[in-house]
Each structure stands twice: as C-alpha cells, then as structure tokens.
Amino acid sequence: MKPLARWLAAALVLSALAFALSSYHNDVYRKLLLWVTLALGYNFLFGVAGQVAFSHFAFYGIGAYSIVILTFQAGLPLPLAIVAGVALCVAVALAVAIPSTRLEGFYLALATLALAQLFIVVLNEGGAVTGGAGGLADYRLPAILGVRVTGPWYTVVIVLLMLGTMALLARLDRSWFGRACRAVRDSPEAAAAMGVNVARTKVIAFTLTSALAAVAGMAYAFVDNTVNPPIFGLENAFLLLFMVIIGGAGRQAGAIAGAVALYLLPFVLSPLIGHHHALVFGVLMVAAILLQPRGLIGLYDALRRRAA
Amino acid sequence: MRSADALLEVRGLTRRFGGLLAVADLDFTVRPGEILGLIGPNGAGKSTTFNLIAGALRPDAGEIRAGGEPVAGLPPHEIARRGILRTFQHNRVFAGMSVVENVMVGAHTRFRAGLWSIVGARAGARAEEAAVRARAEELIGFVGLAEWREADVTTLSFGQGRLLEIARAMAGDPRLILLDEPAAGLAPAELDRLAALLRGIAARGIAVLLIEHDMRFLLPLAGRVVVLNFGVKIAEGSADEIRHHPAVIDAYLGDPAALVDAARAGESTHAAA
Incomplete structure (x- = not known):
C-alpha cells in the first residue's frame, strides 16, 4: 500500500509541524491549511469542471455560520449540527445549481455572485440569529465525549480535513466522474454525445465542492472563535479565484502552490509596502494570464523540462 | 424488412x-x-x-x-x-485531456462503479478503471494512434483528431x-x-451510418446507399444502382465534378474487382 503510506507520512509531517509552532504561528498555519482546502475544492469546480462560480467562499461562510448558530443558538450537539449544516449547504447549493447550471457560464457567474452578495446582506440583517454586522463571538468548541480539542491538536484536525479533501477530490478527478467534468468543460456537445448527462454532472460537481467548502467553514468557525460578515465578503472570493489561476487551474499541485503563495505573500510584503499587496496580486494575475496561463505549476513544468 | x-x-x-x-x-x-x-x-x-x-x-x-x-x-x-455513438464533422475532441483520457470518456456509459466506491477506492472501481484504460489503449492502436497515446490532443493533426473521435465513439461499445x-x-x-x-x-x-457528400469516397465503401x-x-439501393439512377444523376447535375468523380470511383472499384 504505497499510496496509503504516502498519505500517512504527509499527515504525520504536517501534524508534527503544528507542535513545533508557537500559538501565533499555529493560527497562521491553520488558516493556510484552510485556504489550501478551499483552493482544492475551488480548483475542482473552476479548473476541472470549468464552472465560473463566485459562491465557493460564501459556502465557506454558510458552513461557519450554520455550525455556530446550530450549536450555540439551536443547542444541537456538535455531530448533529455538522450533519444539519452540511444538509443545509447541499440544499442551498442545489437551489442555486439546478436552475443556473442549465444556463451558460456567464449566468452561473451572475447567479453565484448574487448568492454571495445576498449571503452578506442576510448576515448583516439577521438580527440576533446572525449577530448583525458584529457577527457572533464568545463561543468555543464544545467537548466531544469529554474531550476538548485545543491548541496544536485542533491544527491536526484541520490537517486531516485538508488531506481528506485532497484525497477525495484526487480520486474523483481520476475517475469517470472527473473525466466527465473535464469533458463538459471542454465540449458539452461532445460530452453529451458520449453519454454524459451534462446538467447532472454540473450540478453534482457544484453541490459536492460547495459542501466541502462548507465543512472547511465549520472548521474555521473554531479557529478565530468569531464569525462576522467582512470575513466572507467578495474580496476573499476573488482571492480564491486568483489562487487557483495563479497556481495553475485544473491541477491540485497548482491550487496548493497558488494558495500557499498568495496566503503567505502579504506576510512577506507587508513590512515592505504595507497594505498595497493587492496591487502585487493584480500584477501577478495579469502576468499569469499573459505569460503562463498554466500558472506556477506550468512554470515549474517548463523549468523542469528545460533542466532535463 | x-x-x-x-x-x-x-x-x-x-x-x-x-x-x-x-x-x-x-x-x-x-x-x-x-x-x-x-x-x-x-x-x-x-x-x-x-x-x-x-x-x-x-x-x-x-x-x-x-x-x-x-x-x-x-x-x-x-x-x-x-x-448509438457519433463523431463530429468539425472535430470536437476534449482539448484539456490526453488521447487515452479522451477515448475513456467514450466509455462513460460502460462504468458501473458509483461515486462512493470511487471515493472509497474500492477494488471493483479500480479494476473497472484499469479495464477501461486497457480497452481504450487497444482502440487507440486499432485506429492507428498508438504513438500518440499520451500526447496532448492539441498537438494532433486534423486527420488524427478524426481518428481519435472514431476511437472515442468505439469505446462506448456501440451497436x-x-x-x-x-x-x-x-x-x-x-x-x-x-x-x-x-x-x-x-x-x-x-x-x-455514414453521412457524406463525397460520392467518390462513399460509393466503394457503402453496402447500401440512401440518397436525399x-x-x-x-x-435507395446498392452503390451500382445509385451510380446509374436517373434521379441521382439529376440531383447531382448542378455539380458535374461530383458525377465525374462518382463515375471514376465506379471504374476504380470495377478495376479492383
């Protein structure tokens, strides 16, 4: 079982890192892992299935808010709240996907952009349920079977979530389902002629990746122990798009490279140029599209070919 | 019938x-x-x-x-x-996939493994994937693209793209x-x-079922021909009957080159026979 050994080694190394880091760096590390998780899901939706959707980050927010509301306002036990939260996200994803994936790409982009905006409005106007503009805070992860997962151990939970998302999407990508998604992206007419139910394939890809984003959002809710509207705004939705494009859309290694690069870049750039790193992102984005449409991973391939 | x-x-x-x-x-x-x-x-x-x-x-x-x-x-x-599987007049290959993967899409309807057994990497799902891949490679050899098996499809010529489309349609075990x-x-x-x-x-x-307006290509090949x-x-009839059918000659009168081509195609098959 060579692949299994590789996954175990990755889990051990990434988990061990959490115990070597300070509590501040653990916080940075957790958010990095969550960005990678999101980028992996968005890579499948945008890069593999070819759906230009802007709702991925909103589903991350729906997951985060729903776990907090269901656990602390509705008083559900955590496992039940997770199941109910995922069910809610699947319902919302289906409600968006079924009408909009029947339309062409541009309309899906509009519908998902509208959902992302509507989500922020609901958060701000949600009164006591969503906590309004201030959001929800002063809660912490409940104990499960008498155990409260804290500190680096919570980072381990997020490592496992990231690796689980990666393994799941990699397996789907290499199966008939992944090929059907790519076929629909490249030529819907030819895909249909080969027996692919185009609408169904699109809806499944959208719903599945949205549910994965929601689960990542649930993990995020206990990273900062606060959820508020600005976190889930469009700025981060576009950052996610940038990560996947700059890293190299359609490949997991690209999504990981893009997420790591763009998440860590502000830490490097802030001392030099303050908050102007958005400008650098913009330049990188244009450079990627013009010079290397296959992104960082395409650049890496090109360099390796030259070295060989 | x-x-x-x-x-x-x-x-x-x-x-x-x-x-x-x-x-x-x-x-x-x-x-x-x-x-x-x-x-x-x-x-x-x-x-x-x-x-x-x-x-x-x-x-x-x-x-x-x-x-x-x-x-x-x-x-x-x-x-x-x-x-019933088709090819396209203007090749519609899947540009973001290798030649083998393109052909494997043609076998889409042959897969039985559900999404759960794929995510669980069940033995049945893995064996099915391997069997379809082996069959796709065999079909790529059958159409004569074996050398380009792992190639990026965007590097194929138009004629090779046509062969790829045929292999892709064959992968669905068509009737x-x-x-x-x-x-x-x-x-x-x-x-x-x-x-x-x-x-x-x-x-x-x-x-x-071959749709064609090039009579010279079609007549020697088809067992029966329907003319629209x-x-x-x-x-409707055999290639020979069609070649001498007055209504067909009338229909193609606007295009004398096609008639000459059709006559030549007739001669060359007779010569070969």
Missing part, C-alpha cells in the same frame, strides 16, 4: 425549420454490421437527419426506433446510452456508429486509411 431485424428504423421522419422542410417523411433502416451511406448534395437534409437520430434535434413528426425501442426526441446522452462527413478535410492517403478503418469497424459487427435531395429520399 421486419422491424425486429433492424438496428435502427426511421419511419416518416420530418423536421421543419420555419418554412423550410429540411427532412420530409423519410424512411430507412440500418441493419446490424452494415455500412449504410446517406448522401445528397449540400442542403439535402443529411446533417439534419443525423442530428435527429443523435438527439441533437427533435423531430416534428415520425419515428426512430433503436432495436425496436422508440428513441425519437430523447436527449443525446440517452441516445449514447443505447449504443451503431454515426459518422458526419468523416472524409471532409482529409488528405487522399488519410482517406484510404479511413476507408480501411470503417470496413474494420463493420467487420466487428458494428453498423456504420431537398429533404426527400430520391433513391
């Missing part, structure tokens, strides 16, 4: 576009393992007929039966599921393969290879 023997049976097929009658009350059948040519001058309704069978268009009237089952008006993916003007845009050497390939497909027991003009069937 009794409908039970027919692989594909078309009865009274009609399709209008506004005031234009593109296909009018068309009848024909395709028998298992035969090469049936559907020819006619430009605008005769060949492509409309093709799209009606493939599910890309809905008929206004008439019946299409596949193995006795009515299939008119079904969406394209349901037609494919019933063992009937629909080819929309496969000779268009091919060099003479490629045409010979294509003709040999289509005979090889028919020899495997797969029926071939202005959406109406004007003749």
